[in-house]
Amino acid sequence: MAGDEVSRDEPGPEVHVLAPDRFAGLAAARVAELVTESIATRGSCRLALSGGSTPAPVYRALGRRDDVDWGAVEVFWSDERFVSPDDPESNFRLADESLLEAVRPRRVEPMPVELGTGEAASAYETALGDEPLDVVLLGLGADGHTASLFPGSPALDETDALVAVTRAPTPPRVRLTLTLRALNEARVVLFLVTGAAKADRVAETLGGAAAGPRLPAARVRPAAGRLVWLVDEAASSRIRRTESA
Numbered sequence: 001m002a003g004d005e006v007s008r009d010e011p012g013p014e015v016h017v018l019a020p021d022r023f024a025g026l027a028a029a030r031v032a033e034l035v036t037e038s039i040a041t042r043g044s045c046r047l048a049l050s051g052g053s054t055p056a057p058v059y060r061a062l063g064r065r066d067d068v069d070w071g072a073v074e075v076f077w078s079d080e081r082f083v084s085p086d087d088p089e090s091n092f093r094l095a096d097e098s099l100l101e102a103v104r105p106r107r108v109e110p111m112p113v114e115l116g117t118g119e120a121a122s123a124y125e126t127a128l129g130d131e132p133l134d135v136v137l138l139g140l141g142a143d144g145h146t147a148s149l150f151p152g153s154p155a156l157d158e159t160d161a162l163v164a165v166t167r168a169p170t171p172p173r174v175r176l177t178l179t180l181r182a183l184n185e186a187r188v189v190l191f192l193v194t195g196a197a198k199a200d201r202v203a204e205t206l207g208g209a210a211a212g213p214r215l216p217a218a219r220v221r222p223a224a225g226r227l228v229w230l231v232d233e234a235a236s237s238r239i240r241r242t243e244s245a
């Protein structure tokens, strides 16, 4: 993977720092590589897409590639807002417009927010089934949230359910999200983070801040899976780099 490797004192996630003008293309290449590895190993890839604004150019670059066997890919979401699918705030709409109009996955499984907060979580658990997700894409909020797991959210303490309803501090407030159990059972989790506004949280999350409750994003540590962070130079500007030997 091109980019400036960030060496670390203790074993931790794989972190790649990418030039901002190459971030979307290189991130798309890494997603394609991980999806293809899953297909080669298991015959299919269960891919969960992140929401927010960061992934859109990555999804567009991914949709332009011709090296992904989308007929073997099942698309899920890491989280969704309780809005209609044509709402500008919808994570389904984001993916539909930037990726799914260009590719034809074997299965597309949006989070069923139309069922309402009483039924959506259990319905998505059923849709997910018993298999872990193969590749999960995540972003990082300026408060250290990821998916729709916000600091202080009771869903952070959920150890059984794979999907939960949460409340965001900003509109749209009511969200559906994969829980830490679902994220940490994934085979690969890939964070996509850009921009100086995230630099402090990236450093805090990757640096393993000793004091205080760990940020939600810092609690994403796949038990048997791989954790990969792709960050641009601005978002990585506060990461402590150990001097290269």
Ligand code: 6PG
Pocket (backbone or CB within 6 Å): 050, 051, 052, 053, 054, 055, 078, 079, 080, 081, 091, 138, 139, 140, 141, 142, 145, 146, 147, 148
């Ligand atoms: C969402 C996302 C959320 C997002 C972060 C970063 O539904 O909003 O799942 O976790 O990844 O808030 O958002 P940006 O990419 O817009 O900075």
